[in-house]
Amino acid sequence: GDSVTQMEGPVTLSEEAFLTINCTYTATGYPSLFWYVQYPGEGLQLLLKATKADDKGSNKGFEATYRKETTSFHLEKGSVQVSDSAVYFCALSLPGGTGFQKLVFGTGTRLLVSP
Amino acid sequence: KAGVTQTPRYLIKTRGQQVTLSCSPISGHRSVSWYQQTPGQGLQFLFEYFSETQRNKGNFPGRFSGRQFSNSRSEMNVSTLELGDSALYLCASSYQGADGYTFGSGTRLTVV
Numbered sequence: 001g002d003s004v005t006q007m008e009g010p011v012t013l014s015e016e017a018f019l020t021i022n023c024t025y026t027a028t029g030y031p032s033l034f035w036y037v038q039y040p041g042e043g044l045q046l047l048l049k050a051t052k053a054d055d056k057g058s059n060k061g062f063e064a065t066y067r068k069e070t071t072s073f074h075l076e077k078g079s080v081q082v083s084d085s086a087v088y089f090c091a092l093s094l095p096g097g098t099g100f101q102k103l104v105f106g107t108g109t110r111l112l113v114s115p
Numbered sequence: 116k117a118g119v120t121q122t123p124r125y126l127i128k129t130r131g132q133q134v135t136l137s138c139s140p141i142s143g144h145r146s147v148s149w150y151q152q153t154p155g156q157g158l159q160f161l162f163e164y165f166s167e168t169q170r171n172k173g174n175f176p177g178r179f180s181g182r183q184f185s186n187s188r189s190e191m192n193v194s195t196l197e198l199g200d201s202a203l204y205l206c207a208s209s210y211q212g213a214d215g216y217t218f219g220s221g222t223r224l225t226v227v
Contacts (some may be wrong), residue, residue: 036218043121043205043218089158100146100171103207103216105158 002027003089006106019077021109023090026041026071032093032101033057033066033073038087038108047075047088074090085113117141123203127225133194137221138187140208141186147189148216149181161204164189171212196226 006024025031032051036044048057053068062077073090087108093101120139128134140147148163148171160173164183181191189209193200203223207216 026117037158041220043119043220044207045218046215051216078122079183100148102148102163102173103150103158104160107157 004106021075038081121219138206144208
């Protein structure tokens with residue numbers, strides 16, 4: 001079945017360090033790919049998305065490129081801040097017959113950034 | 116514009132009871148989907164409603180049900196609560212269900 005695999009956390013970084021969170025997927029078809037972020041006690045916020053191969057999603061300094069050849073969608077940020085501390089979820093969606101695209105999530109990666 | 120609103124934010128129930136959670140989508144959004152988040156199972160899809168019809172259902176027992184009203188507001192109901200139903204229940208809305216999702220802050224249900 002369709003699935004998403006993320007690197008285990010927590011990822012612990014100092015402020016201004018470079019961030020990479022790995023995400024690979026398995027899907028039958030051509031999924032759209034997403035990164036969501038969850039802050040403590042909150043729901044999920046869409047961080048960025050890409051809908052086709054070689055697309056780059058970007059937002060708030062975060063970037064991810066849809067790599068079909070390696071079935072990956074790694075999240076990167078050049079310089080993290082303490083306020084980036086959160087749990088990051090990689091997800092995919094595939095079109096269904098009804099028009100609805102169910103989200104399939106990875107297990108999440110906790111990022112801890114220290115001053 | 117207002118986001119997705121879920122009520123209540125927190126709920127404590129006893130085993131065997133039933134519970135109803137509410138979700139008000141973004142104005143104009145007709146698709147509402149529900150997800151359960153637990154530390155053990157992660158985020159799992161429960162069901163999706165569009166124009167008052169359930170279009171898709173995840174792999175959950177029949178104790179989990181939902182409905183959608185003509186104004187697109189949705190409720191989910193869990194009957195005969197079990198300890199394992201303790202979770203954060205998240206609602207997401209979108210215009211048609213295939214164009215991006217906005218999540219609410221969730222309802223944290225604790226079953227004791």
